[in-house]
Amino acid sequence: MDIRLLDYQSTSAAGVNIDALRASIDAQKSGLRKNDLDGSDINTWIGKVAGLQGLDLGEWHSRNNALAHLGYQQGDLRDNIERLKTQYGRARLGVVMGSSTSSIDRTEQAYRHLENGELSAEFRQPQVHNPHAPSLYVAHMTGITGPAMTINTACSSSAKVFATGARWLEAGLVDAVLVGGVDTLCLSVLHGFDSLQLVSEHQCKPLDEHRDGINLGEASGYAILVRADEGHQDTGIRLQGYGESSDAHHMSHPHPEGLGAKLAMQQAMAMAGLQAEQVDYINLHGTSSRANDLIEGQLISELFPKTTQVSSTKAWMGHTLGAAGITEALIAVDALQRNLIPGSLNLEQLDEQLDLAVQSNNLSRELDIVMSNSFGFGGNNCCLVFGRAV
Amino acid sequence: MTEFAFEVLGVGAWGPRFRNWADLQAMLAGKPVEDDGSKGPKPEVIPANERRRAPLPVRLAVETSSQACSHAGLEPKDLACVFVSGLGDTQLTDYMCKVLAGENKALSPTKFHNSVHNAAAGYWTISTDCMSAANSVAGYAESVPLTIMEALVQAQAEQRALLLTFYDAPTSPILRPLLKNEHPFAVSIVISPSKLKKELTQVESLATMQASVVQTSSAWPERNWGAELQACYEQNPVARILPFIDLIMGTEQHLAMPLSAETSLNIQVRN
Numbered sequence: 327m328d329i330r331l332l333d334y335q336s337t338s339a340a341g342v343n344i345d346a347l348r349a350s351i352d353a354q355k356s357g358l359r360k361n362d363l364d365g366s367d368i369n370t371w372i373g374k375v376a377g378l379q380g381l382d383l384g385e386w387h388s389r390n391n392a393l394a395h396l397g398y399q400q401g402d403l404r405d406n407i408e409r410l411k412t413q414y415g416r417a418r419l420g421v422v423m424g425s426s427t428s429s430i431d432r433t434e435q436a437y438r439h440l441e442n443g444e445l446s447a448e449f450r451q452p453q454v455h456n457p458h459a460p461s462l463y464v465a466h467m468t469g470i471t472g473p474a475m476t477i478n479t480a481c482s483s484s485a486k487v488f489a490t491g492a493r494w495l496e497a498g499l500v501d502a503v504l505v506g507g508v509d510t511l512c513l514s515v516l517h518g519f520d521s522l523q524l525v526s527e528h529q530c531k532p533l534d535e536h537r538d539g540i541n542l543g544e545a546s547g548y549a550i551l552v553r554a555d556e557g558h559q560d561t562g563i564r565l566q567g568y569g570e571s572s573d574a575h576h577m578s579h580p581h582p583e584g585l586g587a588k589l590a591m592q593q594a595m596a597m598a599g600l601q602a603e604q605v606d607y608i609n610l611h612g613t614s615s616r617a618n619d620l621i622e623g624q625l626i627s628e629l630f631p632k633t634t635q636v637s638s639t640k641a642w643m644g645h646t647l648g649a650a651g652i653t654e655a656l657i658a659v660d661a662l663q664r665n666l667i668p669g670s671l672n673l674e675q676l677d678e679q680l681d682l683a684v685q686s687n688n689l690s691r692e693l694d695i696v697m698s699n700s701f702g703f704g705g706n707n708c709c710l711v712f713g714r715a716v
Numbered sequence: 717m718t719e720f721a722f723e724v725l726g727v728g729a730w731g732p733r734f735r736n737w738a739d740l741q742a743m744l745a746g747k748p749v750e751d752d753g754s755k756g757p758k759p760e761v762i763p764a765n766e767r768r769r770a771p772l773p774v775r776l777a778v779e780t781s782s783q784a785c786s787h788a789g790l791e792p793k794d795l796a797c798v799f800v801s802g803l804g805d806t807q808l809t810d811y812m813c814k815v816l817a818g819e820n821k822a823l824s825p826t827k828f829h830n831s832v833h834n835a836a837a838g839y840w841t842i843s844t845d846c847m848s849a850a851n852s853v854a855g856y857a858e859s860v861p862l863t864i865m866e867a868l869v870q871a872q873a874e875q876r877a878l879l880l881t882f883y884d885a886p887t888s889p890i891l892r893p894l895l896k897n898e899h900p901f902a903v904s905i906v907i908s909p910s911k912l913k914k915e916l917t918q919v920e921s922l923a924t925m926q927a928s929v930v931q932t933s934s935a936w937p938e939r940n941w942g943a944e945l946q947a948c949y950e951q952n953p954v955a956r957i958l959p960f961i962d963l964i965m966g967t968e969q970h971l972a973m974p975l976s977a978e979t980s981l982n983i984q985v986r987n
Contacts, residue, residue, distance in 0.1 A: 366821075417931045417978035426832065428854070430809065437813035437890070445890060452894040457804040457833050457854035471978035473929070475862045476854040478833030486851065493869045498718045499929050513816040518828035570849035572841035574793075578829040586847055703829055704838025706850060 327496045328554035329565045330715060332410075335400040336656045337393065338545035338643035339373035343400035344660060350642060351657075351668045351688065357643050358529050358541055366516050370525045373543025373644030374511055383463075388432035388454050390425070390510040391463045397508065397546030398467060406550055407468050410502045420500035421474035422491050423460040424484030424507040426648030426702075428476070431512035460508050472500050478648070480702030481611075482570075483507060484547065485651030488710055489568040491551045501552070507652035508546040515542055515647060522578060530614035530645075531672040532638030533623060533684060537614045543644025547652035549659075554715065563659050566695070566713045567600070569593030573705025580618055580701060584625040587611075587701055590709040591629060598711045600695060602630045605711070607667050607691075609658040609698045612638020613645050622699065623680040632683045635691070641671035651700040655710050658696040662712060665693050719928050720868040721910040721986070723921040724964050725790070725877065728783025728904040730757050730776055731955075732944035736783055740903075741965060743945055744958070756885075756900060761792075762843045769826055770839055773805045776902035777836035777883040778843060784904035789919035790877060792844035795906065797879040798851040798867045799837045802859040802953030803887060803895045805830070810888035836883065860956040861973040861981040867907060868927055877908035877916055882954035897952045899944055903961070923964045927983045934972040934980040 334344070339357030341347035350357060358371040381392040398404065410419055436449035449455075453462050458476045465474040473494070477486050484507020491503035519525050519542060526539030551565065552558050571593065573586035580587070595602065608630070611622055619638070626636055639657050646653050661667050666688055673686040698710045729740040733749045735757075743749050756772045757779035767775070777799060785792045808831040815823055832838070834852035841850050849870075855862035860882060867878045883902035887895045908916055910924060937959050939949055948955035962968040963985050975981045 365816075415931070417976070428804075428833075430812075433809055433891075434813050434816055437817045440817075440890070443890070445893065450894060453856070455891060455894055456856050457801070458856035458859075461854075462856060465976070471976055473862060473865065473976050473979060474858075475866060477851065478854055479837070479850070479852050480832045480834055490851075490866065490869075493873045496873060497869045499865070499869065513821065514812050514823075514828075514831070517816060517821045517823050518812075518825075518831070521823045521825040521828050570796075570851075572837075572847050572850045574841045574845045574847050576842065577835070577838050578825075589847055702834070703832045704834040704850070704852075705841060706834055706838070706852075 329492045329495055330552055330554050330560040331563045331659065332550040332552045332558050332560045333402055333406045334549040334656050334659060335397060335403050336547040336653055337375060337397040337400060338646060338653055339375055339543055340642040354671060356529060356641055356671060363511055363516060366513055368516055368520050368525060369527045371529050371541040372511055373541060375544055385451055386454060386463050388429035390427060390429045390431055390508055393510055393544060393546045394460060394463055394508040395467060397548060403548055407504060414501040416469055417471045418501045419470045420472045420494050420503045421461050421464050421470050422487040422503060422505045423464055424477045424487045424648050424651055425460045425509055426478060426480050426483055427509050427512055427515060428457045429454045429459040430514050431510045434513055464506065468504060470504065479706040480704060481647050481650055482700040482702040482706045482708040483648040483651060485655060485700035485708035485710055486570060488565055489570055492565055495551060495553050503551045504548060505551055506548040507649040509544055509646055509648035511542060511544040524615055529672055530641050532612035532614040532640050533619050533670055533677055533680060534673050535675045535677050537619060540613045540615055541644040543646045545643060545646035545649035545653045547649060547656055562715045563662060564713050564715050567594040567598030567711040569709040571707045575705050578703050580621050584621045586705055586707045587622060588625055590707040594709040594711045603633060605630060605634050605695050605697050606693045607661055607696045608634060608636045609654045610636055610638045611699045611701045612640055614640060620677060620679060623682055627681050635667050635683045635689060637668055637670035637684055639668050651708060655698040658698040659712050662693050662696045666690055719926055720872055721926050722868060722907050723910050723913045724905060724907055724923045725917060725919060725921060726784040726788030726906040727964065728780035730779050731901040731948060732899045737787060744961060762839060771805055771808060771830050772885040772900060773801055773883055774836045774839045776885060776900055777881045778840050780902040780904035781840055781879055781881045784879060784906045788906035789917045790906060793846040795877050795879045796848040796870060797837060798853060798863050799881045800853050800855060800859045800863040800954060801884050802856055803884050803897060804833055806888040806891050810890060857953050858975060859953040861975045865929060865975065865981055871907060871909050875909060875912055877906060880905045882957045884952050884954045899948050901948050901952050901955050903957045924986045925963065925983055926986050927981060929975060930980050930982055931978060932980055933978050934974050936974065
């Protein structure tokens with residue numbers, strides 16, 4: 327089956343849409359800032375999206391839904407979804423959203439405004455205080471009435487949406503799928519990752535000898551997936567393969583040899599019918615934690631030749647958790663569109679234990695095949711491979 | 717329209733009074749099942765030191781997953797899985813939100829990593845050495861049909877057996893007015909594409925079924941099981957697996973479940 331990306335958009339601290347993201351990448355300008363999230367005194371840097379404060383979604387309101395809303399306003403997404411609804415019927419479109427926080431930002435806020443120990447009136451939002459909130463809201467916002475499902479596998483969530491969306495199309499359940507990811511900065515993630523001693527006081531430096539932890543960020547992103555040969559003017563980008571695996575090792579620490587990650591990459595390449603030397607660029611999970619970058623980096627050297635260029639782009643917008651999968655998949659896709667590999671921003675001195683084709687500066691190069699890695703808590707891994715339509 | 721022909725190879729169950737598949741069948745048939753007073757399962761598959769730290773939703777999910785795999789005669793590590801909780805772990809949500817609303821916002825690192833929605837899938841794959849794809853989804857009121865559909869699509873695409881686990885624990889008091897769930901409830905099912913069954917297991921299939929997605933809306937079937945099971949069915953999104961259990965038991969032959977505003981998942985028993 328030939329699955330194409332008809333359109334895509336990304337919203338993060340590095341840019342409200344793909345054009346703005348390209349400008350940030352070209353200028354090597356990070357969107358990270360010192361932590362100024364309300365109520366949090368943690369000394370760290372965050373990737374915060376501007377323009378969410380003014381949005382009020384009424385009974386649907388949460389910061390997470392507002393970010394999903396802002397993301398959907400970008401580029402031609404709405405026009406394309408409206409056109410597909412007319413062409414196929416709104417019940418023949420599906421929604422698959424990935425998220426880790428869902429709308430826990432709103433639940434946190436509700437608990438700060440309890441009245442006599444109970445939820446106050448404005449926070450009695452059953453459709454918001456549950457893990458399915460992102461897809462419930464996106465179905466409501468877009469008017470799509472086909473199946474809408476949320477994937478919550480921590481930091482691999484919105485990578486797995488591509489695998490699920492592709493399977494739905496292959497099975498003929500739907501004729502187009504809006505896949506997406508959305509995750510918001512909130513106290514749970516800042517203080518949660520701080521409790522695990524994973525948060526850096528500095529701007530993150532993925533793969534660097536002196537990296538000392540992650541920065542958290544928020545993002546939303548969408549891609550419209552369709553089957554080829556149905557007359558669409560698509561982007562010419564194909565989802566060629568995906569791999570999904572489990573570490574079977576630990577809830578919050580990666581497998582020491584990266585066995586689960588290796589399985590996911592091997593499956594994705596096998597599905598795409600590719601050898602390692604054919605992969606031109608890999609957007610790494612590259613969180614900037616000591617453990618992840620070492621294990622992932624060593625695994626890349628084991629599996630790929632030095633002609634495969636790699637980078638981690640987390641220093642542009644931080645680790646956007648449940649939205650990281652799609653944010654970084656789309657950075658890889660856009661690299662393919664522009665023949666421009668984003669550098670590994672903030673890299674000064676590569677970890678001495680790593681031997682990788684990586685640089686901090688962007689690199690212009692003809693690309694045919696790109697890959698994106700996402701690994702989450704619970705040892706949940708997903709790898710995506712994209713190429714050009716022939 | 718795609719038709720999915722599949723076999724049900726095993727079932728696991730834990731909830732009010734019922735501790736396994738035999739108990740659940742008895743209760744659905746209106747037979748008395750004594751309450752042993754247990755507040756939650758202690759699945760032996762999780763190592764003891766980890767089990768102490770495992771939250772109730774995780775223990776529910778792992779217990780019934782383990783039962784269903786044994787029943788199907790299949791090794792857990794050979795199965796991909798899809799886990800679904802309709803409400804999430806509201807006890808942990810409650811813990812985190814209370815701490816974060818206070819002055820000292822220091823969270824327990826273990827509680828934080830257990831708060832991810834895929835905690836159950838994580839504990840399951842870690843405990844059983846399963847390196848297969850593990851999905852963890854949410855679907856609120858449509859949790860059950862979405863999960864069945866997702867598993868059928870994956871089983872067909874990859875020609876493999878899948879474990880499906882539906883689980884929810886009682887809601888924490890502050891959120892209970894919104895998400896009214898009073899009882900722990902978990903059911904697991906092992907399915908395989910019909911044409912793969914003979915290669916997979918010697919165990920006899922419990923039921924052969926055919927499913928399809930149609931572009932018509934439907935309503936949840938009315939049931940009157942009485943007492944706790946009825947409360948589960950009416951309050952807990954994942955307990956909407958119970959009409960599917962009717963199909964496995966052969967008490968019903970056909971089921972339409974609302975999949976979205978304008979689609980339904982239709983399932984037919986085949987003989």
